[in-house]
Amino acid sequence: MESTAIKLPPEAVDLTRLRGKNLTQVVDIQKLPKVLLHEHLDGGLRPRTVIELAEEQNYRGLPTRDAKDLADWFHRGAQRGNLPEYLEGFQHTTSVMQTPEAIERVAFEFIEDMYEDGVVYAEVRFAPILHIHSGLNQDEVVEAVIRGLERGQQTYGVEWGLIICAMRHLSSSLEAAELAIRWRERGVVGFDLAGGESGFPPKKHVEAFQAIERANFYITIHAGEAFGPESIWQALQYCGAHRLGHATRLRDDIQTMPDGSLKLGPLAQYILDRRIPLEMCLLSNVHTGATPTLEEHPFGKFFERGFRVSLNTDDRLMSDTSMTRETKLAAETFNLSLADLEKLSINAMKSAFAPYDDRISMIYEKIKPGFAKARS
Numbered sequence: 001m002e003s004t005a006i007k008l009p010p011e012a013v014d015l016t017r018l019r020g021k022n023l024t025q026v027v028d029i030q031k032l033p034k035v036l037l038h039e040h041l042d043g044g045l046r047p048r049t050v051i052e053l054a055e056e057q058n059y060r061g062l063p064t065r066d067a068k069d070l071a072d073w074f075h076r077g078a079q080r081g082n083l084p085e086y087l088e089g090f091q092h093t094t095s096v097m098q099t100p101e102a103i104e105r106v107a108f109e110f111i112e113d114m115y116e117d118g119v120v121y122a123e124v125r126f127a128p129i130l131h132i133h134s135g136l137n138q139d140e141v142v143e144a145v146i147r148g149l150e151r152g153q154q155t156y157g158v159e160w161g162l163i164i165c166a167m168r169h170l171s172s173s174l175e176a177a178e179l180a181i182r183w184r185e186r187g188v189v190g191f192d193l194a195g196g197e198s199g200f201p202p203k204k205h206v207e208a209f210q211a212i213e214r215a216n217f218y219i220t221i222h223a224g225e226a227f228g229p230e231s232i233w234q235a236l237q238y239c240g241a242h243r244l245g246h247a248t249r250l251r252d253d254i255q256t257m258p259d260g261s262l263k264l265g266p267l268a269q270y271i272l273d274r275r276i277p278l279e280m281c282l283l284s285n286v287h288t289g290a291t292p293t294l295e296e297h298p299f300g301k302f303f304e305r306g307f308r309v310s311l312n313t314d315d316r317l318m319s320d321t322s323m324t325r326e327t328k329l330a331a332e333t334f335n336l337s338l339a340d341l342e343k344l345s346i347n348a349m350k351s352a353f354a355p356y357d358d359r360i361s362m363i364y365e366k367i368k369p370g371f372a373k374a375r376s
């Protein structure tokens, strides 16, 4: 009897087998449903917006008023191979985010950018204390961000969560934690510790983390970016982190054996076993020197070994990146397949601080159908 099955053209059959560059040349990465968990609101402004906001707020500190030159200036400044210098550019972005209108605009444009980048769910973070220099209080700052995010969602349908950052070098982390808890009914989903890592161990802020835990709320901490496994260990075992930002230097707790297998130290084993989500940021790590090159980034190993990793942008302006770019780079550098990319989106969505039911519906209503469409 003759088969009645429809014959697919060979390239359609092969799509699921493609990897790396072969994959990124055929599949439109921008259209795949992606999830972003780690992006700084003040690290993702459009260069033109920075210039316009500087004019409106009479801020004279910008090095140039040309959008292209300004973008180059941010990229150059961020690529000096260490975190403290990487962070210098934020002085300008936070300086132009001091009025409710400016802050709301940046938040709205963030959602608009996410939509254009193919991101279906995004968690964005910032430190309200850096936005009170023109007289706003921190609640007003958070309210302005939420207004922009809500307006963006109404227009573009991108779902979001907001994370409040405390800064490692400041003593106001408890105040930031209380602020995060106060706004949880309006879309704040968690609490983070950001800023220069070396010399600022997370356990100094343990009171803030305990306040978050007592409120049954969520914690992510920048750890293992500019300091070793000790910082990651403290974040988990002193501060109760539910997720880790970067965790690049967890590689120091993992040994590659002569046969290529990985021998995990106790910290790495704990992170693997407990399914602790690692918010990995490839280009940002190259720029801050957390990894010497993209090829040597531990992401590939972590993913293969089954760690709960996700791809993230960190700071789209400083690192000249997007989710599409990070995903393409990851696919090409680590020879990923479409199934791998789907797994990364699902990993991220599973790890989001959104409620369980929302995460499930995002996975089954947006991510899986989006990838199925890409395959068909």
Ligand SMILES: O=c1[nH]cnc2c1ncn2[C@@H]1O[C@H](CO)[C@@H](O)[C@H]1O
Pocket (backbone or CB within 6 Å): 040, 041, 042, 043, 083, 087, 090, 094, 125, 126, 127, 130, 165, 194, 195, 196, 222, 225, 284, 314, 315
């Ligand atoms: O990669 C990073 N590591 C540590 N801190 C960062 C990174 N990117 C941005 N920030 C810091 O977080 C603040 C709130 O968004 C930013 O102002 C910047 O100082």
Ligand SMILES: [Zn+2]
Pocket (backbone or CB within 6 Å): 038, 040, 194, 222, 245, 314
């Ligand atoms: Zn970050």
